[in-house]
Amino acid sequence: MKIKITYYLDVISSWCYWAEPTWTELKKRYANEIDFAWKLALLDPTGLPASAAQEDWFYRRSGTVVRSPFMLSSGWFDASLKEYLAPNLIAEAGRDFGIEDDRIRLAIAEAALREGAKVGDWNICVAIAAKAANLVPETLLKRAQHPDVEKRARAATAEFHALQVTQRPTFVIDDPIADRAVFSGLVKLEPLVAAIEAMRSDCSAYASFAAHFGKPPAS
Numbered sequence: 001m002k003i004k005i006t007y008y009l010d011v012i013s014s015w016c017y018w019a020e021p022t023w024t025e026l027k028k029r030y031a032n033e034i035d036f037a038w039k040l041a042l043l044d045p046t047g048l049p050a051s052a053a054q055e056d057w058f059y060r061r062s063g064t065v066v067r068s069p070f071m072l073s074s075g076w077f078d079a080s081l082k083e084y085l086a087p088n089l090i091a092e093a094g095r096d097f098g099i100e101d102d103r104i105r106l107a108i109a110e111a112a113l114r115e116g117a118k119v120g121d122w123n124i125c126v127a128i129a130a131k132a133a134n135l136v137p138e139t140l141l142k143r144a145q146h147p148d149v150e151k152r153a154r155a156a157t158a159e160f161h162a163l164q165v166t167q168r169p170t171f172v173i174d175d176p177i178a179d180r181a182v183f184s185g186l187v188k189l190e191p192l193v194a195a196i197e198a199m200r201s202d203c204s205a206y207a208s209f210a211a212h213f214g215k216p217p218a219s
Helices: 014-029 052-065 085-097 103-113 122-133 137-144 147-162 189-213
Strands: 003-009 034-040 170-174 180-184
Touching: 003 014, 003 147, 003 189, 014 034, 014 052, 014 103, 014 189, 034 085, 034 147, 085 103, 085 122, 085 137, 085 147, 103 122, 122 137, 170 189, 180 189
Parallel strands: 003 034
Antiparallel strands: 003 170, 170 180
């Protein structure tokens, strides 16, 4: 068994966008040692901006916190939408075509947050996603709008809320000896690496003890 890290995200979350370099580095650093997975944690109206101007204010704050040389675009914002199902469900639907990696959701996020693409529109969003994954747009769209895909997204979001956290990204790290670390809202690499290394050390110690003494007595 391996350590597993689960990344809870919303595709258009700016903090998730800022967390992507950390996610990429973790996958590179621990490619053969850790199982990586991402799951949706859909933003509801309480986590979405009330206006493009409000979103721009948030982007100025987050951009300066991470020392970004560029500002994100609020052009994707649509005041008529209370949920952005299209970008999330299209990314989720990619799994049904064997796309388990990050390419679809990253393409959507890049188009929305850097270019201001109106990814709340299903047709605009699916064109971006299909191009990134070399899929037929109509086929991907049909799958993304299937009730089973939304059901999966809602279930993953419920898992997220069960953690009793509120921030995306949230990283959950589980190891084979039943330790768990939860990082909610942090986007920097160092604290996650510290937790992973601590878990690796403990797992190694357990393995060494088992090699010397075997399983615990039954009673």
